[in-house]
Amino acid sequence: MRTFNQYTRDLFGGIKSLLTGLSVTWKELWTPKVTAQYPENRKTLKISDRFRAELIMPHDENNEHACTACGICQMNCPNGTIQITSRMVETEDGKKKKELDRYTYDLGMCTFCNLCVETCPSDAIQFTNNFENAVFTRAKLVQKLNAEGSKLRAKKPAAPKQVV
């Protein structure tokens, strides 16, 4: 008799748990779909601000950037993604000073580790979340980040530290 009771308990307990399972999936059937339909939803697409997709060097309205061409980012880059070409200029008071000539960034070699941005003493570079970087030839991935004719911003309190 005991085994029979056990048997019926197992049977109806099993049926009950199966029905519970079915009710869970039934509710799941009517939940909103989570699939993002990418090319169609470009207008409403929200990429997290912290997503690192492309390195940029912000320029202000006077076409001035904050890069002093110190080369720390280049030294810290684990892949050799960044290449800084600089020239020596002499200021009015006779001091020799480095000036940025060309800031080369190879997107194809970058692992988006953020070390360059974190070590930059003057916050001259930052990562943006613009992720649509597909191109047809690899050569196009090598970018020059400083704009044409741009120059170093005059001595000024450093730009506010970007909150990460």
Place this chain on the structure above:
Amino acid sequence: MTQPFELVNFTKWIDSTLQALLPSFWVLVVELLLVGIALLGAYALIAMMLIYIERKITAFFQARIGPNRVGKYGIFQTVADVLKILLKEIIHINRVDKFLFYAAPFFMIIASVLTFGAIPFGVGLQALDFNIGVFFVTAVSSLGIIGVLLAGWSSNNKYSMIGAMRSGAQFVSYELSAGFALMTMVVLTGTMQFSEMIEAQRYCWNIFNGHIPAMVAFFIYLISGHAETNRGPFDLPEAESELTAGYHTEYSGLQFGFYYLAEYLNMFIIAAIAATVFLGGWMPLQISGWDAFNQIMWYIPSYLWFAGKVFVLIFFSLWVRWSFPRLRIDQLLNLEWKYLLPINLINIFIMVLMVLAGFTLTDLFN
């Protein structure tokens, strides 16, 4: 009842046209050919529709959208998939048992096509209407397992072999329950012929006519039918994590396509037989005495009624499939031999008593 949209009007027109044009022998030959082509066409078409429906509903259960790129709502996705699988290379495997290896998919597909032919799709849309229809269906549908076992054996691969043996154990066990559940309904209707069964269910579906035992038999049939198709929580012959793909691991291209097609069609066949035996088949909803209502119901053609009932059952099968985790082999056999089979035996006995004592709904209320 007028039946304006029935396909039987069209088939009768074909028959009379052929009779007028050809001698009766050639009429027979041409009609057999036409029926064969129609069946195979329907087989491929239904499989494609099922694959699409399955992928969509699966996606909905997982809060996804599913295929939606090929055509509106992705309706041509399976057409593209079928074209792809037709064009794929059949990879020849070294050291397989060549004859059995190439024969196995045909066993599978022939078994399911034979069963397919015996399904009543609508008024006059049944290729084989034997007086032992239920028996025929259970007999030929179990031929498919030979294909599975041959595939596992001839592939010369331990995964295939284990998968095939599991599938064999599962199929043999659950075939018993499915057969008994169908026998319960044969006891109720007193006939094995599908057309007579449907006619007997004109005003009261078997599942209601036989109330409690019929419902028990219905659910047992759905469970064991589901297990026979190697899907859902009973898919341990194809458990990816243990056996790669089970018995069809070594198959590629069209041969794999045969297994794939047969799997989906078996799902359809199980649902179709359940709909025919328990839910009144293609018979529209009819209420005794309400002639106007019945006439309106007949304006919806019978094949659509059939498709609707089958779809509900297929949806249920998918719902189960995406709800439960996979069973172990011992749990699987426990379920059959310790629960389904004893319940089924008692159930068939109750049904016999009920029919003899006149406790079916039609007996009670007529």
